[in-house]
Amino acid sequence: MDMWQLETFLAVVEERGFSRAAVKLRRTQPAVSQTIRKLEEELGELLFERTSRDGTLTSAGELLRSYAERLLRLRSEAEIAIEELRSLERGRLVMAANEYTCLYLLPVLHEFRKVCPQIGVTVQRALASRIPEHLLERSVEMGTVTYQPDAGQFHSIAVYSDAVAFVMSPDHPLARQKRVPIRELGAQNFVAHNVASPLRSRIIETFARHETPLNLGVELPSLEAVKRYVGMGHGVALVPELTVEEEIGRGDLVKVEIPEVRIERTLWLVRRRGARLSHAGAAFLRVVESVAAERGGAFLYRPEE
Numbered sequence: 001m002d003m004w005q006l007e008t009f010l011a012v013v014e015e016r017g018f019s020r021a022a023v024k025l026r027r028t029q030p031a032v033s034q035t036i037r038k039l040e041e042e043l044g045e046l047l048f049e050r051t052s053r054d055g056t057l058t059s060a061g062e063l064l065r066s067y068a069e070r071l072l073r074l075r076s077e078a079e080i081a082i083e084e085l086r087s088l089e090r091g092r093l094v095m096a097a098n099e100y101t102c103l104y105l106l107p108v109l110h111e112f113r114k115v116c117p118q119i120g121v122t123v124q125r126a127l128a129s130r131i132p133e134h135l136l137e138r139s140v141e142m143g144t145v146t147y148q149p150d151a152g153q154f155h156s157i158a159v160y161s162d163a164v165a166f167v168m169s170p171d172h173p174l175a176r177q178k179r180v181p182i183r184e185l186g187a188q189n190f191v192a193h194n195v196a197s198p199l200r201s202r203i204i205e206t207f208a209r210h211e212t213p214l215n216l217g218v219e220l221p222s223l224e225a226v227k228r229y230v231g232m233g234h235g236v237a238l239v240p241e242l243t244v245e246e247e248i249g250r251g252d253l254v255k256v257e258i259p260e261v262r263i264e265r266t267l268w269l270v271r272r273r274g275a276r277l278s279h280a281g282a283a284f285l286r287v288v289e290s291v292a293a294e295r296g297g298a299f300l301y302r303p304e305e
Contacts, residue, residue: 001039001042001043003071003072003075004035005035005036005038005039006039006068006071006072007025007072008021008025008032008035008036008039009035009036009039009047009064009065009068010065010068010069010072011024011025011032012032012036012048012055013055013057013061013065015055016054016055017054017055018032018033018036018055021055036048043060043064045058045060045061046058046060046061047060047061047064048061091118091119091120091278091279091280092119092120092121092122092280093119093120093121093122093141093142093278093280093281093284094121094122094124094139094140094141095121095122095123095124095140095141095142095143095144096123096124096125096126096131096134096135096140096142096143096144097123097124097125097126097131097143097144098125098126098127098128098131099125099222099223099224100146100223100240100242100243101128101144101145101146101267102123102125102144103242103243104144104159104160104242104267105123105144107291107295108159108284108287108288108291109121109123111287111290111291112283112284112287115283115287116280116283116284116287119280119283124139124140126140126143127195128145128146128147128197131143131144131145131149131270132145132149132150132153132154132270135154135270135271135272136153136272138272138275141271141275141277141278141281142269142270142271142281142284143269143270143271144159144267144268144269144270145267145268145270146198146199146265146266146267146268147198147268148268148270148304149270151273151304152273153272153273154270154271154272154273155270155271155272155273155303155304156268156269156270156303156304157268157269157270157285157288157301157302157303157304158266158267158268158300158301158302158303158304159267159268159269159288159292159299159300159301159302160242160266160267160298160299160300161264161265161266161267161298161300162240162241162242162264162265162266162267162298163240163241163262163263163264163265164199164203164238164239164240164241164261164262164263164264164265165238165239165240165241165244165248165255166180166236166237166238166255166256166257166258166261167227167230167236167237167238167239167244167247167248167253167254167255167256168230168235168236168237168253168254168256169230169231169232169233169252169253169254170251170252170253170254171233172233172236172254174188174236174256175254175256177256178256178257179256179257179258179259180256180257180258181258181259181260182206182207182210182212182258182259182260182261183210183211183212185207185212185236185258186212186213186215187213187215188215188235188236189215189217189218189234189235189236190214190215190216190217190235190236190237190238191217191218191219191220191226191229191230191234191235191236191237192216192218192219192220192226192237192238193219193220193221193222193223193226193239194219194220194221195221199240199263199265202263203238203261203263206260206261206263210260217235218234218235223239223240223243224243226239227239227243227244227247227253230253231247231252231253238261240265241255242298266300269285269288288301289301
């Protein structure tokens with residue numbers, strides 16, 4: 001049983017006869033009769049009363065009519081839905097990010113929602129190390145990370161350039177200095193994010209290389225907690241600058257340079273290599289590129305070579 005058979009069946013029902021149905025369908029009456037006969041053979045039931053000339057339905061025909069109308073209506077709805085998806089009138093973009101990389105996405109999503117207000121967006125929080133796994137599982141379409149995963153499995157685009165910022169409250173004694181040597185920080189109380197990461201390792205290695213103690217007096221479970229605690233006047237912190245831009249701009253935190261600690265990181269937008277982008281995903285990439293062109297600075301759009 002196929003859609004054309006059902007369309008022919010309903011045409012006979014609506015036109016109350018095979019001849020008028022043939023005219024409506026622009027087919028010959030024998031062709032219409034043959035289609036109905038084949039449908040009846042497949043179902044093993046007569047659909048029309050043979051003694052009637054006006055297309056009177058049998059009980060089996062009445063039952064099929066309701067299902068046929070529903071199936072054709074669903075097909076029409078599916079065609080409309082696909083067209084809406086293509087024209088970005090519906091759909092959902094699912095991405096993965098951690099607490100830090102999600103901050104890059106916020107201004108980009110702001111612009112994306114301007115041009116695609118009908119597209120829903122879900123950003124799932126995930127450990128950076130697990131994002132490639134989520135991509136391979138196809139539970140997300142894209143992810144933002146601070147490293148390039150296996151080029152054989154993933155396609156990466158550099159989208160943001162960030163640096164590590166040494167911050168403290170405006171009342172801290174070091175806040176009056178423009179820069180401070182790393183060797184003068186051995187007595188400082190550092191507030192740290194307690195999640196293991198390549199950045200944490202690089203900072204620990206840098207202090208060790210300069211033979212300076214790194215006193216991690218307080219470790220907190222989120223970057224938000226770290227910057228708020230430091231802003232209250234408790235110690236100092238080394239955090240991604242992206243996470244404290246607003247606080248520095250408002251004067252809630254002060255950034256001081258450590259010449260020996262110049263750590264820059266690139267944020268990458270990654271997706272599964274060879275995967276066909278959804279219409280929403282393709283539109284998002286266009287916005288990522290336009291944001292980089294308009295804002296410049298730390299915002300990038302540099303696909304891997």
